[in-house]
Amino acid sequence: MLKVENLNVYYDNIHALRDVSFSVGKGEIVTLIGANGSGKTTILQAVSGMVTPRSGKILFADKDIMHKPSNTLLPLGLAHVPEGRRVFAKMTVEENLELGAYIVKDKLQIADDKEKLFDQFPRLRERRKQLAGTMSGGEQQMLAMARALMSRPSLMIMDEPSMGLAPVLVQEIFNIIQVINQNGTTILLVEQNANKALQIAHRAYVLETGKIVLSGTGADLLKDENVKKAYLGG
Template sequence: MLKLDNVNLYYGVIHALKDISLEVSQGEIVTLIGANGAGKTSILRSISGLEQIKSGAITFKDSQINKISANKIVSLGLSHVPEGRRVFPDLTVRENLELGAYLRKDKGIIKSDMEMVFSKFPRLKEREKQRSGTLSGGEQQMLAIGRALMNRPAMLILDEPSMGLAPLVVKEIFNTIVQINKSGTTILLVEQNANMALAIANRAYVLETGKVVQSGDAKILLDDESIKNAYLGD
């Protein structure tokens, strides 16, 4: 479904991504793990068109997307939940969700999709008329994911969904990510909590200073001593 082939990205003279190649197949959860500054967020931003790569190719559903605009990429069925959630604080929960569907033409189905989001995140239903800036961090994360789902994406990319959240909320968010995947949405996940990410993923890529240094079955990497020592705090 998604393929990066020898992708290079620069920020000025800084070579941020160095010949990155990776694949995500339909129906998978794939996670990217690595220290801060390893290039994880840069990969996601390159995929969704927020950063322009210097060389290489990014293909989504057999279409090369690295030369088209971010809004066109969204219309192809790829939704990005950014680091820091980025909800619209002065708009209500419902208005944020409606914006998630702004490219859709099937207006009659949007209402049922909003109810689907509310069923996954009942707290959003309770707060649907509340300004999003007044929500807790966990509720804002739920809203950011819900807003992305309103695009009916074939693939969801998530950047640090657990950041700054209490452990019980993190567990709830991760359970929902698994449910979303089981309902048919492919997921690419960047997550500092490598234990939880590897526990739910099918496969994983390990990044260091802009390079993929290891990849494979997530459960195998979860038991890999070098991965444990570097990322899992064991």
């Protein structure tokens, strides 16, 4: 579904990504792990058209999206849940969801999708008329995920969904990610909580200073001694 080949990104003279290559197959959860500054978020931003790579190739559903503007990618089926949630704080939960469906012209589909998401996220139903900025971090993360789902993406990119959340909410967010995947959405996940991410990932890639240094199944990397020492506290 997504194929990235020899991707190089620079910020002025800083070589942020160095010949990065990886793939995400249909139906998978693929996670990228690594220390802060290793290039994880830059990869997501390159795929989403928010930064321009100097060289390489990005294919999504067999289409070259390397230099496509971000706003042209949502109709292709690619949605991005950014780091820090980025909900529209002064709009209600329901208005946020409706904005997530801005490419959808069928009002009946929008209404139907909202109801399905309210079933999946009961707390959002309870707060549908509440301003998004007044909700807790966990609730805002659920809203950001639900808002992305309103466009019915085939691939959802998620950047640090558990950041800043209490442990009980972290587990809930990871459960939701698995349900989204089981319902048919492919997921590319960047997550600082490497342990949780590897537990749910079909496959994973480890980044260090802009390079992929290790890859394998989530289960295999959980058992890898180097990964344990560097990222799992083992």
